[in-house]
Amino acid sequence: MKLSPEVLSQENALAERAAGYWLLGAAVVALLPHVPRLPVWLSAVLAALFAWRFLMVQRAWPAPNRWWRWSLTALLVFLIYRQYGTLFGRDAGSALLAAMLALKFLELQRLRDYVLSVLLVYFLIVLGFLYSQAVWLVVYLVAVFVLTTATLVRLAVPGARARFALRLAGVLMLQALPLMLAMHLLFPRLQGALWGLPQDAHAGLTGLSEEMAPGSVHELSLSEDVAFRAHFQGVVPPPAQRYWRALVLWSTDGQRWTRGLATHARLDYEAQGSPIAYTLTPEPANKPWLPALDLPAQIPSGTRLRSGHVLETAAPMRGRLSLEMSAYTRYRMLALPESERRAGLQRPDLISTRVQELAAGWRQSARSDAEIVRAALAHFRTEKFYYTLEPPALEDDPVDEFLFETRRGFCEHFAAAFVTLMRSAGIPARVVTGYQGGEFNPSGNYLIVRQLDAHAWAEVWLPGQGWARVDPTAAVAPERIEYGTEGIRRLLARGAVLGGLPSEALRDLLALGALEQVRQQLRLSWDAANTAWQRWVLGYDRARQRELLAQLGFEDVNPLRLLGALALLISLVMGTYVVATRRRAPRPDPVQRAYFDFCRKLAHLGLVRAPQEGALSFAERGARRHPQLSDAIHAITQFYLRLRYGGNADAESQREFARRVAAFRPRHG
Amino acid sequence: MAQGAEAVLGTRQIYILPNRHGLLFALVLVTLALAAVNYNNALAYLLTFLLASMAVVSLLHAQRNLLKLRVSVAGGDPVFAGEPAALRVCLHNDSGARYALRLESAPARLAPFDVPARDTRCVVLSIPTRKRGWLDCPPLTLASVYPLGITRAWSRRLTLPARCLVYPKPADEASWQTAAGTEGESQPGAVQDGDDFTGLRAYQAGDAPARISWKTLARGQGLYTKEFRAPRAESIWLDWDAFTPLAAETRLSLLCRATLDAEDSGLTYGLRLPGVVLEPDNGALHRHRCLEALALHETVA
Numbered sequence: 003m004k005l006s007p008e009v010l011s012q013e014n015a016l017a018e019r020a021a022g023y024w025l026l027g028a029a030v031v032a033l034l035p036h037v038p039r040l041p042v043w044l045s046a047v048l049a050a051l052f053a054w055r056f057l058m059v060q061r062a063w064p065a066p067n068r069w070w071r072w073s074l075t076a077l078l079v080f081l082i083y084r085q086y087g088t089l090f091g092r093d094a095g096s097a098l099l100a101a102m103l104a105l106k107f108l109e110l111q112r113l114r115d116y117v118l119s120v121l122l123v124y125f126l127i128v129l130g131f132l133y134s135q136a137v138w139l140v141v142y143l144v145a146v147f148v149l150t151t152a153t154l155v156r157l158a159v160p161g162a163r164a165r166f167a168l169r170l171a172g173v174l175m176l177q178a179l180p181l182m183l184a185m186h187l188l189f190p191r192l193q194g195a196l197w198g199l200p201q202d203a204h205a206g207l208t209g210l211s212e213e214m215a216p217g218s219v220h221e222l223s224l225s226e227d228v229a230f231r232a233h234f235q236g237v238v239p240p241p242a243q244r245y246w247r248a249l250v251l252w253s254t255d256g257q258r259w260t261r262g263l264a265t266h267a268r269l270d271y272e273a274q275g276s277p278i279a280y281t282l283t284p285e286p287a288n289k290p291w292l293p294a295l296d297l298p299a300q301i302p303s304g305t306r307l308r309s310g311h312v313l314e315t316a317a318p319m320r321g322r323l324s325l326e327m328s329a330y331t332r333y334r335m336l337a338l339p340e341s342e343r344r345a346g347l348q349r350p351d352l353i354s355t356r357v358q359e360l361a362a363g364w365r366q367s368a369r370s371d372a373e374i375v376r377a378a379l380a381h382f383r384t385e386k387f388y389y390t391l392e393p394p395a396l397e398d399d400p401v402d403e404f405l406f407e408t409r410r411g412f413c414e415h416f417a418a419a420f421v422t423l424m425r426s427a428g429i430p431a432r433v434v435t436g437y438q439g440g441e442f443n444p445s446g447n448y449l450i451v452r453q454l455d456a457h458a459w460a461e462v463w464l465p466g467q468g469w470a471r472v473d474p475t476a477a478v479a480p481e482r483i484e485y486g487t488e489g490i491r492r493l494l495a496r497g498a499v500l501g502g503l504p505s506e507a508l509r510d511l512l513a514l515g516a517l518e519q520v521r522q523q524l525r526l527s528w529d530a531a532n533t534a535w536q537r538w539v540l541g542y543d544r545a546r547q548r549e550l551l552a553q554l555g556f557e558d559v560n561p562l563r564l565l566g567a568l569a570l571l572i573s574l575v576m577g578t579y580v581v582a583t584r585r586r587a588p589r590p591d592p593v594q595r596a597y598f599d600f601c602r603k604l605a606h607l608g609l610v611r612a613p614q615e616g617a618l619s620f621a622e623r624g625a626r627r628h629p630q631l632s633d634a635i636h637a638i639t640q641f642y643l644r645l646r647y648g649g650n651a652d653a654e655s656q657r658e659f660a661r662r663v664a665a666f667r668p669r670h671g
Numbered sequence: 672m673a674q675g676a677e678a679v680l681g682t683r684q685i686y687i688l689p690n691r692h693g694l695l696f697a698l699v700l701v702t703l704a705l706a707a708v709n710y711n712n713a714l715a716y717l718l719t720f721l722l723a724s725m726a727v728v729s730l731l732h733a734q735r736n737l738l739k740l741r742v743s744v745a746g747g748d749p750v751f752a753g754e755p756a757a758l759r760v761c762l763h764n765d766s767g768a769r770y771a772l773r774l775e776s777a778p779a780r781l782a783p784f785d786v787p788a789r790d791t792r793c794v795v796l797s798i799p800t801r802k803r804g805w806l807d808c809p810p811l812t813l814a815s816v817y818p819l820g821i822t823r824a825w826s827r828r829l830t831l832p833a834r835c836l837v838y839p840k841p842a843d844e845a846s847w848q849t850a851a852g853t854e855g856e857s858q859p860g861a862v863q864d865g866d867d868f869t870g871l872r873a874y875q876a877g878d879a880p881a882r883i884s885w886k887t888l889a890r891g892q893g894l895y896t897k898e899f900r901a902p903r904a905e906s907i908w909l910d911w912d913a914f915t916p917l918a919a920e921t922r923l924s925l926l927c928r929a930t931l932d933a934e935d936s937g938l939t940y941g942l943r944l945p946g947v948v949l950e951p952d953n954g955a956l957h958r959h960r961c962l963e964a965l966a967l968h969e970t971v972a
Contacts, residue, residue: 092710113692113820114691114692114695117692117695117696117820117821118695121695121696121699124699124703124718124722125699125702125703127718128703128706128707128714128715128718128719129706131712131714131715131718132706132710132712132715135712135713135714140714147718147721151725151819154819154820154821155818155819155820157820158771158816158817158818158819158820159770159771159783159785159817159818160771160783161770161771161784161785162770170818174725174728174729174732174818174819175721175725177728178721178724178725178727178728179721179724181720181723181724181727181728182717182720182721182723182724185720185723185724186716186717186720189716189720191711192708192711539713539714539717540713540714541713542713543711572727576727576730576731579731580682580734591765591789594765647791
């Protein structure tokens with residue numbers, strides 16, 4: 003339909019009055035989270051354009067003419083292109099969108115311009131999520147979303163009050179939630195991006211390094227960042243079994259340990275007992291290794307196994323993912339591959355005679371490899387080795403210096419020294435790095451493992467047993483294993499000496515104050531909420547979708563079927579609703595109910611009201627048929643009409659009307 | 672003259688489709704979905720789903736906004752052809768409030784209005800008229816873009832048996848003069864002088880000197896003109912055959928004019944049409960009867 007100019011301007015005036023400021027407000031609050039990322043000049047330009055719009059409305063400033071608008075648009079597009087080198091992708095895209103929105107504000111002429119601007123604001127909101135998915139941002143943007151929807155409502159219902167518009171927007175959103183959930187669960191997810199992910203999202207992520215040098219694990223021990231979470235379906239393993247292996251280090255020069263042997267491998271051990279099933283949700287780390295509970299029982303899709311039973315993902319973990327895992331804590335290996343034997347016996351070039359002599363002494367007096375291991379652990383216990391979070395610096399030959407001079411160290415010192423000693427004694431040994439422990443969160447039956455739980459331990463090959471875990475740190479400071487780095491820190495802060503205290507004394511020392519307990523509880527609850535969010539919303543991907551549908555009994559899903567199911571579900575819901583509204587007669591109000599009673603009473607006299615008969619003509623007919631009731635019929639009918647169409651049907655007069663009808667008792671004349 | 676009727680909007684009478692803004696909305700949804708897929712961003716997905724779901728839910732709101740509304744039309748007062756007829760369309764709402772209703776009846780397009788809960792709102796639909804006779808209420812469409820402005824819900828065209836009487840267009844002064852000339856008599860509607868003195872009125876330029884009330888002038892009371900009227904019993908006939916050579920519609924138009932003039936002049940007048948004779952009388956009801964007869968007169972083709 004062609005609209006005449008005056009209709010047009012009327013439409014514009016109507017839209018402006020209804021939603022002008024709302025639109026401006028929604029656009030500004032939707033833009034706010036973007037501002038820190040936008041170039042300063044662009045933010046300034048945007049602010050100026052919005053201010054201009056405000057003055058156009060408030061002070062009747064002139065709108066720029068078409069020539070100005072086009073030049074300004076071209077200029078901004080050019081500047082944005084120069085800034086980003088492209089016009090596509092997340093960064094340039096959001097800058098461009100913001101600029102277009104601000105420019106659109108200078109030419110809001112028709113209702114369509116307003117609606118388009120509102121839709122662009124929705125776009126800005128979604129772009130905000132591409133940068134951050136933090137909970138506070140979600141809360142903020144949901145509020146912006148409601149405001150934006152309310153703007154749309156005000157454009158559609160010009161007379162709508164602010165409260166009405168906001169309420170309707172909220173109601174629509176709440177009512178849409180179940181459907182949204184269905185779409186979320188059923189909408190087919192694709193693996194990977196359509197045009198390849200931009201390179202600009204992942205930086206500054208820390209995690210275990212692929213080599214171990216004195217101090218490298220210690221660096222992590224200061225970080226409270228979450229490394230991963232593990233949800234257990236059943237029993238959570240006790241602290242002494244919470245060893246999460248990430249890397250096996252074979253090769254050393256006496257100072258640093260590196261992976262060396264990193265060939266692809268198979269799961270080749272003999273499992274004992276039943277597996278522990280869990281879901282691993284690592285935080286993005288930009289590293290491929292995947293900490294797995296000792297020892298992994300399966301290789302989840304998208305990951306591969308390296309020698310030493312360590313898992314890694316095919317690509318660095320940039321996004322979030324959840325993996326279904328399981329582990330056997332008891333296992334046996336029978337044959338030692340030749341490559342592993344060679345790598346496990348490789349002695350560093352840099353090895354002092356003192357170290358070699360110590361190992362040779364154990365070898366001479368011991369009857370088996372296991373006895374040598376025990377001797378070494380006893381050595382750490384009896385020779386006044388200390389576990390400390392602030393080890394003294396070691397210089398040229400860290401193993402020698404640690405074993406014979408400082409005797410103070412951290413897990414990595416103990417592991418490196420132990421493995422060096424074992425290799426000197428002719429026992430194949432290797433260093434394993436990963437995490438040990440984790441904080442149990444009862445609100446979600448899962449463990450939170452942080453970077454400060456990073457740990458290094460040793461594995462030795464014992465005939466008949468295979469690669470057996472030996473944690474020299476545990477020999478020196480069993481508290482590290484029982485209470486974690488956090489516990490150690492607290493114990494040390496309270497002046498405890500590690501390695502000798504009875505467990506009651508430790509518990510007393512570790513007891514938290516009431517306030518600390520509340521804080522810990524809050525922290526854990528928050529983490530549980532966050533984790534559920536992570537798991538079911540942010541981490542919901544193709545694999546999880548398949549798994550969920552399989553649980554519901556749908557094994558063979560493909561995108562087309564999913565879409566079909568979704569369409570079916572929506573039409574089913576809608577159809578049910580429409581049928582329900584068709585069946586349900588509107589419930590008459592009390593006045594109408596009473597009037598129907600009145601009609602029923604007259605019907606007993608043989609005076610039946612025709613479906614289309616108006617109240618007044620019915621009354622006249624009734625009065626003619628039953629002249630003795632004429633007054634009563636007219637009185638009630640007048641009262642009824644006054645209540646129904648007079649517009650002042652307060653509760654009292656409604657009751658009065660009902661009483662009058664009740665008092666009306668016609669008898670056959 | 673006027674008849675009332677009512678229609679109730681049931682589920683079968685209501686249609687909903689996305690309007691132009693809805694197509695724009697769909698385009699944005701698709702783009703958002705592409706962004707969500709490309710960045711594999713769960714919240715982008717969620718928001719896209721939320722918007723889509725809200726669009727779906729809004730369909731139900733749109734339907735409920737029209738459902739069970741009762742529409743009634745009351746025919747307006749009679750008008751003369753050429754004047755717009757005013758039909759009163761009332762929307763009776765027996766449940767919760769309805770919003771942004773727009774009554775459409777080509778070519779009229781009224782501003783949207785709300786109907787509060789359990790209330791009635793009426794709008795006047797102004798329809799241009801050209802022909803005399805009954806004007807049937809044109810098909811009405813009740814539409815609304817509630818709640819988000821991206822859908823248009825509308826009712827099937829409601830044809831309500833309401834009508835409005837359209838009198839013939841009164842002949843204008845010029846054609847009146849011409850027609851009266853051909854007639855050859857004194858003008859049927861003009862004031863006829865009689866013998867009865869009815870009173871004095873202020874002198875107007877052009878009054879015959881014979882009529883000037885010299886007595887009052889002599890008394891120094893000013894210039895007055897004596898008025899005489901035809902006696903009340905003396906009635907005139909407005910006759911179809913008086914305009915014999917003219918076309919039927921022109922005659923009706925002239926008779927309409929004559930009726931109006933006669934009534935305005937306080938005359939007693941009767942109307943003679945082929946097949947219809949209205950005895951001389953006057954007053955609003957008589958005037959209406961005459962005009963109605965003129966409006967509904969069936970001309971033989």
